[in-house]
Amino acid sequence: MSRNDRNGHRRRILRQRVKALGLPCAICGRPIDYSLPPLHPWSYELDEIVPVSLGGSELDPNNVQPAHRICNERKGNRIGFTCEAGGRPQRKTPKPNASQDWTA
Numbered sequence: 001m002s003r004n005d006r007n008g009h010r011r012r013i014l015r016q017r018v019k020a021l022g023l024p025c026a027i028c029g030r031p032i033d034y035s036l037p038p039l040h041p042w043s044y045e046l047d048e049i050v051p052v053s054l055g056g057s058e059l060d061p062n063n064v065q066p067a068h069r070i071c072n073e074r075k076g077n078r079i080g081f082t083c084e085a086g087g088r089p090q091r092k093t094p095k096p097n098a099s100q101d102w103t104a
């Protein structure tokens, strides 16, 4: 029994509605497997475009979008965050080529 359920119910309906659209992840652009279990990193989550902590509404259909759980986690509190469609952000620092001239 929780008193918070007045929002929980509406939230659930919204979640279902967005899920029914079958859209790809709004953050990385890749398709979402809507059949994955809820705790799976690539499972579906309802993401707020403007985070609740920044004044967005979690119950406004115009403020929610489908996202992978993992993308949503990466996004955190940012607005308009997107992942590279290719996958994880790569931060390779090119090794300075220690090219030495051994001409002797």
Ligand SMILES: [Zn+2]
Pocket: 025, 026, 027, 028, 029, 030, 067, 068, 071
């Ligand atoms: Zn994603």
